[in-house]
Amino acid sequence: AQSVTQLGSHVSVSEGALVLLRCNYSSSVPPYLFWYVQYPNQGLQLLLKYTTGATLVKGINGFEAEFKKSETSFHLTKPSAHMSDAAEYFCAVRKGAGSYQLTFGKGTKLSVIP
């Protein structure tokens, strides 16, 4: 079964510092991987996704993630944190080949300190 582990339920960074949110996955099929962001009192929205092809994927708001098969990782990064990045971030993997369903990680809450 597919699973996702997000290391760190809460991460704090200073404004302008590097953001690194960690995601490791387990998948018995070629993984499709996703990062979603949830701003306070809102639903989730897609930040970026990896399906096939280029392993470094760029998303909205300056975020990017790199798929590393050997490490079964899909960590999310942003070179310089902004106050508006404060939110909860969820990593997700599709449940199976051709499946519409996603398995979500437990989330990482990002705080940005001015």
Add this chain to the structure above:
Amino acid sequence: EAQVTQNPRYLITVTGKKLTVTCSQNMNHEYMSWYRQDPGLGLRQIYYSMNVEVTDKGDVPEGYKVSRKEKRNFPLILESPSPNQTSLYFCASSPPGAGGSYNEQFFGPGTRLTVL
């Protein structure tokens, strides 16, 4: 505007009083899903639907029902709510397509339910 809408956004009810949370999408998506979000547990899928009249259980279906009589609507029904169903609920839909686009789920704004 393409969107998923949920109603109500906030609901406080009492144990055993049947309730329905509505979900509607205007993007002609075939796949729809319900999740609950609890602190420290992330999102857990309750039910999903691949198309009209086609529904299936997710990871935590106990105590919930759904129906899909129209493509755009996917209501969540709690026939006898209990306090352990106090949670934040999200509806989502996905478009068809290749290359993982069918996994790009569009989420509603959420319904915060409190069962006393």
